[in-house]
Amino acid sequence: MRKNWSILAGLLICTQAFIACSNSVSTFVANEAEEPQATREEIAAADTTVAEEPAKPDTTIPEEIVVPDTATSSDTTAPVDTIPVDTTTYEAVIEDTSVLHLILNEEGITSGNLYLDYPADSFLTRFEIGDIVTVAINGYDTLEMPVAEYSGDVPIAGFLVAANKGSDQLVLTAHYAKMAEVLRITAVNAPLEVSISMKEQGGYLLGLDIMRNTQYMGAYAESYPDLSIEDFANFREVHTTGMGANKLYRSSSPIYLYLGRNYYADSLAKEAGVATFINLADSENGAYSNKGYETTYYSTQNVIFLDIPPEFFSRSFKEGLVAGFRYMIEHEGPYLVHCTYGMDRTGFTIAVLEALMGATAEEIQADYAKTFSNYFTVINDIQVALNEQQIDFFKAVVLRNLKAVYHAEGVNISDTRNADWVTATEKYLEKLGMSQKEISALKDRLK
Numbered sequence: 055m056r057k058n059w060s061i062l063a064g065l066l067i068c069t070q071a072f073i074a075c076s077n078s079v080s081t082f083v084a085n086e087a088e089e090p091q092a093t094r095e096e097i098a099a100a101d102t103t104v105a106e107e108p109a110k111p112d113t114t115i116p117e118e119i120v121v122p123d124t125a126t127s128s129d130t131t132a133p134v135d136t137i138p139v140d141t142t143t144y145e146a147v148i149e150d151t152s153v154l155h156l157i158l159n160e161e162g163i164t165s166g167n168l169y170l171d172y173p174a175d176s177f178l179t180r181f182e183i184g185d186i187v188t189v190a191i192n193g194y195d196t197l198e199m200p201v202a203e204y205s206g207d208v209p210i211a212g213f214l215v216a217a218n219k220g221s222d223q224l225v226l227t228a229h230y231a232k233m234a235e236v237l238r239i240t241a242v243n244a245p246l247e248v249s250i251s252m253k254e255q256g257g258y259l260l261g262l263d264i265m266r267n268t269q270y271m272g273a274y275a276e277s278y279p280d281l282s283i284e285d286f287a288n289f290r291e292v293h294t295t296g297m298g299a300n301k302l303y304r305s306s307s308p309i310y311l312y313l314g315r316n317y318y319a320d321s322l323a324k325e326a327g328v329a330t331f332i333n334l335a336d337s338e339n340g341a342y343s344n345k346g347y348e349t350t351y352y353s354t355q356n357v358i359f360l361d362i363p364p365e366f367f368s369r370s371f372k373e374g375l376v377a378g379f380r381y382m383i384e385h386e387g388p389y390l391v392h393c394t395y396g397m398d399r400t401g402f403t404i405a406v407l408e409a410l411m412g413a414t415a416e417e418i419q420a421d422y423a424k425t426f427s428n429y430f431t432v433i434n435d436i437q438v439a440l441n442e443q444q445i446d447f448f449k450a451v452v453l454r455n456l457k458a459v460y461h462a463e464g465v466n467i468s469d470t471r472n473a474d475w476v477t478a479t480e481k482y483l484e485k486l487g488m489s490q491k492e493i494s495a496l497k498d499r500l501k
Contacts, residue, residue, distance in 0.1 A: 152251055152252065153249050153250070153251045154172075154177070154180060154249070154250045154251070155247060155248070155249050156170045156171075156172050156224075156247070156248045156249075156250070157170075157171075157245050157246070157247060157248070158170060158191070158244060158245060158246040158247075158248050159171065159244055159245050160241045160244035160245070161241075162223075162244070163234055163239055163240065163241045163243070163244055164234060165232060165234060165235065166227070166232040166233065166234060166235070167225050167226065167227045167232075167233055167234070168225070168226040168227075168233050168234055168239065168248075169223050169224070169225055169226075170223060170224040170225070170226070170248060171222070171223055172223070172224050173221070173222050173223075174217040174218055174219055174220065174221040174222075174223070174224060175219055175220065177215075177217050177224055178217055178219065181201050181215075181217070181250075181252065182201065182255075182256070183201055183202060183203060183217070183262070184200065184201065184202075184256050184257075184258050184259040184262050185200065185201045185252060185253075185254065185255050185256060185257065185258065186198060186199070186200050186201075186253040186254040186257035186258050187199065187200075187201055187215060187250050187251060187252060187253050188250070188251050188252075188253045189213075189215065189226065189248065189249070189250050190248070190249040190250075190251075191237065191239070191246055191247075191248050192246055192247040192248070192249070193243075193246065194237050194238075194239060194246070195237055197213055198253050199212070199213040199214050199215060199226075200212075200214050200215070200257070200258035200261065200262070201214070201215045201217055201258070202214045202215070202216060202217075202258070202262060203216060203217065203218055204216065205227055205228065205229040205230075206229065206265065207262055207265050207266065208228075208229050208261070208265065209229065209265070209448075209451045209455075210229050210230045210364050210366070210398045210455075211228065211229065211230065211231055211366045211367065211402075211455045211458060211459065212228060212229050212451075212454070212455075213226070213227070213228045213231075213233070213458075214226075214227060214228070214229075215250070226248075228367075230363065230364050230365045230366075231365055231366070231367045231368070232365075232367070232368070235367065235368075236367045236462050260443060260447065261447055264444050264447050267431075268430050268431045268440065268444060269430060269431070270430065270431050270432050270433065271429040271430060271431075271432050272314075272432040272435065272437070273312070273313055273314035273315075274314055274435075275314070275318075276435075277432050277435050277436060277437055278428075278432075278437045279436070279437075280437065280439070281428065281437070283318050283322075284318075284322060285427075285428045286315060286318065286428065287305055287306055287315045287318035287319040287322060288304070288305055288306040288315065288319075288395065288396040288397075288425055288428045288429070289303065289304070289305035289306070289318070289319050289322045289323070290303065290304060290305070290421075290424070291303050291326070292304060292404060292407070292408060292421065294408045294411065294412075294413035294414075294417040294418065294421060295411070295412050295413050295414060295417060296411035296412030296413060296500075296501070297407075297408065297411050297413070297500055298500060298501045300326070300327070300387075300388050301387050301388055301389065301499070301500050301501075302387070302388065302389050302390075302391070302404075302407065302500055303323065303326055303328060303388060303389065303390040303391075304390065304391050304392065304396055304400055304404050305319040305322065305323065305390060305392050305396050306319050306392060306394070306395050306396040307319065307333075307335065307336075307392050307393070307394050307395075307396070308320035308323055308331070308350065308351075308352045308390075308392065309336075309341055309344045309347055309350060309352055310335075310336075310344060310394055311344055311345055311346070313394070313395065316344075319392070320350050320351050320352050321351070323351060323352065323390055324351035326388060326390075327388055328355065328388050328389070328390040329355055329356060329385070329386050329387060329388055329389075330355065330356040330357075330381070330382065330385040330386065330387060330388070330389045330390070331352060331355060331356065331357040331358070331389075331390050331391075331392065332358055332360070332378045332381065332382065332389060332390070332391045332392070332403070333357055333358065333359050333360060333392060333393075334360050334362055334374065334378070334391065334392065334393040334399040334400060334403065335360075335361070335362075335392070335393040335394045335399065336359050336361055337359055337361040338359040340359075340361065341357075341359055356381075356385045356386075358377065358378060358381040360374040360377060360378055361374075362374035362375075362399065364393075364398045364399050366402055366455065366459045367459060367462050371399075372486050373486075375403060375406070375486065376483075376486050376487055376488055378391075378403070379483070379488065379492075379496050380488075380492065382496060382499055383492060383495045383496050383499060387499060387500075389499075389500075391403050391404055391407075395425075395429065396425060397425050397426070397429070400425075401422050401425060401452065402452075402455060402456075402459075404421065404422075405418050405421075405422060405452050405455075405456055406456070406479060406482070406483075407500065408421065409456065409475035409476065409478070409479040410475075410476060410479040410480065410483070410493075410496070410497060410500075411476075411497065411500055411501075412475075412476050413475065415453060415470060415471050415472075415473070415475070418452055418453070418456075418475075419449035419450075419452055419453060420449070422448065422449065422451070422452035423445050423446075423448040423449045423452075426440065426444075426445070426448045427439065427440050427445060430444075453470040453471075454470075456470070456475075457470050459482075460478055460479075460481075460482045463482055463485040463486070464485060465478050465481045465482050465485065480493055
């Protein structure tokens with residue numbers, strides 16, 4: 055019996071030892087299972103730290119990638135044991151880290167914009183919205199323009215590279231202009247190499263802010279307590295160098311009711327004795343349809359209705375400009391040029407006349423920017439005056455526009471601050487079809 059108890063006792067001890075060993079193994083396995091989880095958390099934490107650092111686009115070309123030279127060969131077949139470069143989708147050739155080379159294909163050339171088959175998201179790893187870049191179109195032109203999203207991000211006649219996240223294309227476009235027509239590029243010219251490089255990082259951020267956030271205006275004089283009635287109506291005589299006294303005026307529309315300025319502009323024109331109006335905005339029928347038109351001083355004077363769009367590069371605008379100037383030659387002054395606001399079409403037209411008569415670059419800029427100070431910016435029904443930086447932005451716009459529009463007609467200006475604007479403008483008007491005799495007659499009217 056004792057022997058049996060001894061055997062039972064031994065079995066009991068072995069059983070306890072086995073259970074103890076099992077618990078120990080179970081604990082070890084559980085600890086082993088928890089350890090990888092802890093390690094993943096540490097890795098995730100490390101990854102988070104890295105992600106918070108400023109990211110720089112990786113423009114390094116791996117040694118094993120063979121980049122085809124489309125300038126010398128159209129063979130894009132990758133050698134054995136190399137990683138093929140996708141040139142089918144967007145045909146990008148990166149020769150260095152500072153210049154992006156793209157191909158403009160036939161299907162990317164329309165009557166208006168130029169479309170580059172290159173993903174905007176890839177482009178935005180190299181450039182950012184608000185950068186100013188240099189765009190060189192091989193065999194055509196080299197232009198400086200901002201990277202933006204919409205044509206309204208730049209002033210009228212301004213160029214831009216439109217890069218919208220998620221789009222599979224970049225667009226070379228302009229505000230109220232047809233890029234292909236401006237550069238005289240047609241599908242027959244394709245394919246063309248387009249190179250894009252950085253001109254000034256963040257150089258257009260101020261301009262972007264101005265174009266998006268300052269262009270608010272009011273229709274009531276009460277919103278502009280610090281402006282005179284003349285400034286509210288955007289009415290003024292042009293006093294730049296070479297311009298005769300009581301010869302040329304500019305204003306907002308003296309007949310368009312809904313700006314709230316027409317009555318003042320019409321009354322001021324009457325007071326100044328304006329005899330001839332150059333209406334850039336309206337057709338004759340459109341003008342007559344304005345309520346109360348027949349009661350205005352305006353309706354009793356000489357008026358040419360040009361109905362031209364604010365597309366300074368277009369044929370219709372150029373033809374309208376010449377028609378307006380010829381009308382001035384044929385009719386006595388004083389003259390008043392207007393569109394709707396007296397801002398864009400009027401601003402460009404007046405700048406051309408000022409340049410023709412010998413105005414300095416500074417005078418042209420000051421007169422052009424005055425219009426924007428007369429309108430912007432109304433916040434909570436009260437105007438908040440533009441600051442110096444904002445005014446300087448608009449001053450730069452007019453010289454850029456003159457340079458770009460003249461250049462499109464083959465009249466090149468390298469230094470806008472010190473250019474011979476008289477000679478350049480005479481050449482420009484000759485390109486538009488005016489004779490030297492007509493140009494002289496126009497100048498005589500404005501002396």
